[in-house]
Amino acid sequence: MYSVKQSGRDGHKLYAFGADTALEQISMASRLRKTLDRGSGLVLHYQPLVNLESGQLVGAEALIRWQDGKRGLTPPDDFIPLAERTGLIGSISDWVIQAACRQASAWRDIGLDLYVSINLPPSYCQPTGMNHLLATANAAGIALDRLVIEVTESALTHASWQAIEPKLAELRKRGLKLAIDDFGTGHSSLGRLDKSWVSILKIDRSFVKDLPDDDHARALVSSVVHLAHSLGLEPIAEGIETERQRHFLLQHGCRVGQGSLFSPPVTAAEIETLCTANDPLARKSA
Ligand code: C2E
Ligand code: MG
Ligand code: MG
Numbered sequence: 001m002y003s004v005k006q007s008g009r010d011g012h013k014l015y016a017f018g019a020d021t022a023l024e025q026i027s028m029a030s031r032l033r034k035t036l037d038r039g040s041g042l043v044l045h046y047q048p049l050v051n052l053e054s055g056q057l058v059g060a061e062a063l064i065r066w067q068d069g070k071r072g073l074t075p076p077d078d079f080i081p082l083a084e085r086t087g088l089i090g091s092i093s094d095w096v097i098q099a100a101c102r103q104a105s106a107w108r109d110i111g112l113d114l115y116v117s118i119n120l121p122p123s124y125c126q127p128t129g130m131n132h133l134l135a136t137a138n139a140a141g142i143a144l145d146r147l148v149i150e151v152t153e154s155a156l157t158h159a160s161w162q163a164i165e166p167k168l169a170e171l172r173k174r175g176l177k178l179a180i181d182d183f184g185t186g187h188s189s190l191g192r193l194d195k196s197w198v199s200i201l202k203i204d205r206s207f208v209k210d211l212p213d214d215d216h217a218r219a220l221v222s223s224v225v226h227l228a229h230s231l232g233l234e235p236i237a238e239g240i241e242t243e244r245q246r247h248f249l250l251q252h253g254c255r256v257g258q259g260s261l262f263s264p265p266v267t268a269a270e271i272e273t274l275c276t277a278n279d280p281l282a283r284k285s286a
Contacts, residue, residue, distance in 0.1 A: 029086045031068060032079060036091050041067045044099050045265035048274060049117065049236065049258050052250050057275055059115040059148065061258060062100040063265045064092070084121055093124045097133055101140035103268050104147065112275050117148040117179065122155035130167050133176075145175030148200065153186030168197035179236065184224060193231055201228045203254070205239020212248040222252045229253060 004011045035041035046060035066074040083089040096118060104116040120129070137144060155161060168178060179200035180193070184207060193201075203224050210217035221237070228235035237249050240259030249257060263274060 025082060027070075028068075028079065029082055029088070031070065032066065032083060032086075032088055035066065035068070036088065036095070042092070042095055042099075043067060043073075044096065044103065044268070046103075046116075046268055046271045047258050047265040048263045048271065049115075049256055050262045052237075052240075052246055052255055052257050055262070057114060057271070058256060059117055060271055061117040061150070061265075062096065062103070062119070064096055064119075080121070084123065089121050089123060093120055093129070094132060094136075096120075097136050098140075101136050101142050101147070104142050105140045106268075107272070108142070108146065110272070112272065114271070114275070115146050115148055115177075117150055119150045119181065120155075122151065122158040123160070125151055125155050125158060125164050126160045127164060127167050130164065130171060134171070143175060144171060145177075148177040148179050150179045150181040150202065152181045153183065153188035156180075156188045156192050165194075165197055172197050172199070182238075184220065190227075193233070195232045198233060200234045200236055203235060203237045205259070208237050208239045208245055208249075208259070209241075211245045218248070221249070221254075225249075225252050225254045 004013050043065050044062045045065055046062055048057045049059040049061060050056065051058055064076050064080070066076075066079050068074045068079075071078075080089070080092075083092050097120075100116045100118045104114070107114050107116075133147075133149070134144075137147060168176075172178065177199035178197055179202050180188070180198060181202050182204040183201045185204045201224060203221060207217050207220050207224070211221060212218060225235045234256065235254045237245075237254050237257035238259065240246055240249065240257045240261045242261060245259075246257070246261060266274070
C-alpha cells in the first residue's frame, strides 16, 4: 500500500514475500519527511574533540540523531543512507548546518572557545550548498574559522567536486576548514589532497581500534599521521578507546582526537558541563 501511494496512489502492486524491508524503508522515508515538515524530531549530539596531551576540549563534532516515533532515538547510519536515496538529505543537511551554527554561536556567547565540526554528504558539496553554509554562518554571526566541514573521500570523486574546489579554496582563505572523514576507507586519489582546500585528515576508527598491538594498524596509522604532516594537514584520530591508543597516537605526532576514552557523543548541555568541569577529560581516563 505504501509503495503504491509513494508512486502516485490509485494503483496496485503485487506483494512479494521478503518485501517487508522495502516497505519498512518506504514507511521510514515517509516518517522522516514528516519529521522535516514538522521541524522537530531531529537532534544534534556533540562528541568532544580533545587535545590528546592535556585532555582539553578544542572542538565538538555534531552528530545527528532522529527521534522517530516508531523506533525511538535512531542513529545516523540507520537513516542517512535512506535520506540520501530519497533526496531528503539536502533538507537534513540544511537543518544540521543551521542547528550547528546556532550552537557554535551560543557557545561563543557563553565564552566557550570551541569549533564545531559538521558532517556533510557528497551531494551537498556544490556551490549552492557552500553558499547556503556561508549564509547560515553569517546569519548566526559565526566566523568561518569556528567551523569545520567533514566530507568522506567519496565526495572527492563525486561529479560535482571539481566545480567546488575554487569555492572551497576561497572559503579556506576565510578560515573554514575541510576535513576528510574516515580517511583510508574510501577511494580517493592522494593527488587531490591539496592543502589549499583540505586542512584535516581524520583517521578512521577501524585503524585506531587495533592499536597499538597490531603491526598492520601501527604501520597504517603512523603512515597516515606522517602523510598528513608532510602535506601540511592536521591528523585527527577517531574512536580512541584506550589509554595505550592515546599514547601511541601522541608518540607518533597526532595531537587531537575523539573517542569513548574521553566522551561518547553527548547533548550540547553536557558539552558545557564537560568544559566547565575542573577535571580535564584526560584525567578521567588516567
Ligand atoms: P563519523 O563522522 O565518522 O562519526 C564518528 C562516529 O564514530 C560516530 O558515530 C561516533 O559516535 C562514533 N564513535 C566515536 N568515538 C567512538 C569510540 O570510541 N568507539 C566507537 N565504537 N564509536 C565511536 P555516529 O554518531 O553513529 O555517526 C555515524 C556516522 O553517521 C558518522 O560517522 C557520519 O558519517 C554520519 N553522520 C553523523 N551525523 C551526520 C550528519 O549530521 N550528516 C551526515 N550527512 N552524516 C552524519
Ligand atoms: Mg565525521
Ligand atoms: Mg569518521
